[in-house]
Every structure is written in structure tokens, then in C-alpha cells.
Amino acid sequence: MQFATAERIFLKNSFCCGETDWPSPTATIYFIERCAMKKVASRPIEGIIEFVKQMGTVHEAERMIIEAGGMSIFQWAITDPNFRYDLVAFANDYVPSALNYAALLKWFQDNKLERFLSTGSLEKNIKEQEIFYQRFYGKSFRIDRKKIFVDAWRLPAIKVGLKAGSINIALLKATPEIQSEVEIQMTEVEFFFDRIMKPLKENSFRIWAEEGVDRWTNLKLAEFLRRCSPTEPEDFDAEAFKKDWAKEIIRIIKKKRVLPNVTTGALEIIFTSNLVNIPSDQIIVNKNGEIVTPDDRSYVSAIAKNVRVLSNAEGIILASQLFAKDGTYLAPNTWEWRRDLVEHQDKKTSPFASVAIVDSGGHEFGLSSAVLTAPMAAAVCVLPYNFG
DSSP: OEEEEEEEEEEOOOOOOOOOOOOOHHHHHHHHHHHHHOOOTTTTTHHHHHHTTTTSSSHHHHHHHHHHTOOOTHHHHOOOHHHHHHHHHHHHHHOEEEHHHHHHHHHHHTTTOOOGGGTOOOHHHHHHHHHHHHHHHHHTTOOGGGGEEEEEEGHHHHHHHHTSSOEEEEEEEEOSSSSOOOOOBBHHHHHHIIIIGGGGGTTTBTTTTTSSSOOTTTTOOOHHHHHOOOOOOGGGOOHHHHHOHHHHHHHHHHHHHHOOOOOOEEEEEEEEEOOSEEEEEEEOOOOSSSSOOOOGGOOOHHHHTTOOOOOOOHHHHHHHHHHHSSOSSOOSSSSEEEEEEEEEEGGGSSSSSEEEEEEEEEOBBBEEEEEESSSTTOOEEEEEOOOO
């Protein structure tokens, strides 16, 4: 499972319309990692990484040893003193690259960070997410905590964000193991809109311009969602983005080419904020855990300072959770930027690219996009961050 942090913070932009004491892995886990790297040469690199990350308990570790190389590997460790020496040396220098859920929970508790979550408890936070998804995936759906992993290098950003008030929730982006033939052809944002947000209409949830071409891009909602291309700050050439942001957006979109379809049985944890409106004095934390102040709090400057914002898919989940809980719309008084880029050259628009935004003015949830120039009076924009 992948991990990201998502901080939602206030930003404006003119637009048109140390070290941590890690839980010590067991010797068995070290043994698996070494064996996986040395003995399973045919396993793809990404497979090795996933294989190593998903070692949770000693019981699971022993099973993985057998799967990786059979019972003969146990015999090898017993009979080969050189390998045993090598194994001990490896274990002494080993620093885990990711924390599983048990280790993450311990890290939260050791650092007294659970008090900054809106639930006051990480496990309660996860349980609430599970109950939310059961509404759409069925009562039998469960959050498999063995799939929850957080890259160790991301922890400083989480810690700073929690203490700064930029984070108060662990948002889960989860998909079911079984999807329809239509769903498996969808992009991630299309899936969560169709499977999570649209059913809320039965509870009077309103979606702005769901039909028609009210957007300035002349894109219908379905077309807009299909074109949303989520990005990372490192995807951008910061100087080129400042010089000609539309041209840089097109370059990134063309480089990505075809957007990937949604993955079945996936799980990602995103640390963000579930405040209805983000305050104007929200502290901004970048992916490195640094508190930053983008020039004039703009989107372009935020990218240059390695700030990551929510994707439309993540934002749809968050907005749906807020409404499902008590009928509250996300961002009724502000506009929120998303990290999805949108190209619409074929619609003969000027400019021919834009960045996704959302708002809920007029008690309707709107999914649209905006340009990064041309002043608009009294515009309030928010950058909801993903500490990823």
C-alpha cells in the first residue's frame, strides 16, 4: 500500500471564473529481507519492495521465508556460519524503510500524537473509515490493517503537520477486491465519484453542473473527470511553471500519456485535515516536513516549494465522508485547489490548460478547474496539502 500525507491549507491565487526510535524488527524479518534480496533474483524490483514491506509478524515472516526459498533456506541458516554472520551484520545496520500499522500506531503513541487527531485515536480513526466504506462496498468490507504501510522518511512531515494543526485525520483511500467490468476501466477519480459520491444523491447531496457544459472549459463533468491527471511537485520544472504554466501543464500531461485505471483491493493512507473550511492562517508544511510560505500563497509558488495537495479522488472521498456524517458540504466558503491537471485544447479555450478546483458554494459540490492568472476580486483559494 502506498502512503501520502494530505494537508489542507489556505492559499490564494488569482484565477478566472531527526531521527526516530523505530520498533526493532525481529531477526526473522531481517532474515526474510536478506533472503528475498539474495535468493529471489527472478522477482521484479517492485515485487521485492512490496515483499519486504509486507512483513508484519513473525508468523507471517516464517511463511514468507518458505514462499521465497523453501525449507532449504532454514537449513542454510543453520549449517552456514558465514551466512549467519552476514545476517547478524545486516540486522545490526538495518533501518526499516516503512512502518506497518502496528509500528505506526506505536510511533503515534510514543510521540503522543493521537491527541491531534479529530478522533483522539488512530485506531478509532481507522474504524470510522471502515464503517464509511461499508456503506458503499457492503457490510462485509474490512480495512485490512496489514495493508497499511507508511514510508519512514515521511514521518517528519506528519509530525510537524499534526502539531501545526494542518493534519487532524488519517484519510483512507480504499477500493474493494471485486469491481464490475465497467469500474475496472475507470480512472481512480472516476471510480470514487461513481461509487462513493453519486450514491449520496439519494440523501439529497447536490452536484453542481452534473449534466451540461456550464464549466468555462466546455467540458461535461464526465469528460472533466476523465481528463484529471494527478501530479506530484517533482513532476514540475518549477522555473518553466513560473514562466509559462499552461505550457508546462501540457508537457506533464503528455509525458504521463494514458492515465492508469483504478486498482482493485488497494489501500492508501493520507494524512490531511477534515475541517469544513481551511482558515486563511493555516500553516503550510511541504513534503519534507518544512513549514513554508509560498510567495503570495500562490499555487505556482507552492509547487516550487515542494507542497503537495489533495488529488480530486482524495478530495471526493473527504467531501463524501463529511456529508455522509452530518450533511456538511466541504469548502462552502472557499475554493480548493487540487493536484490534478486538465488539458482542453480541443475545446478551443484560452488558455488551453487548467488546474482542478472544488467548492460548495450554494450548497452544491462543484468539480471544475481554474487558470493560474487573471485576477478575480474577492477570490479565496485553498491548497489542501498531501504530505506525501
